[in-house]
Amino acid sequence: MKVKDPICGMTVDTDRAPEKGSYAGQWVYFCSAACKKRYEAAHGGH
Numbered sequence: 001m002k003v004k005d006p007i008c009g010m011t012v013d014t015d016r017a018p019e020k021g022s023y024a025g026q027w028v029y030f031c032s033a034a035c036k037k038r039y040e041a042a043h044g045g046h
């Protein structure tokens with residue numbers, strides 16, 4: 001499945017996403033660790 005990286009807007013394949021995290025029970029996928037860090041900084045982490 002293809003989803004959008006919420007930070008940079010890049011399309012990320014959920015099977016190959018380099019980084020992902022579960023926030024409020026929902027998986028969010030990122031193109032890189034840097035985007036994940038930025039997301040967590042904006043959303044209170046973990």
Ligand SMILES: [Zn+2]
Nearest residue numbers: 005008031035
């Ligand atoms: Zn990104």
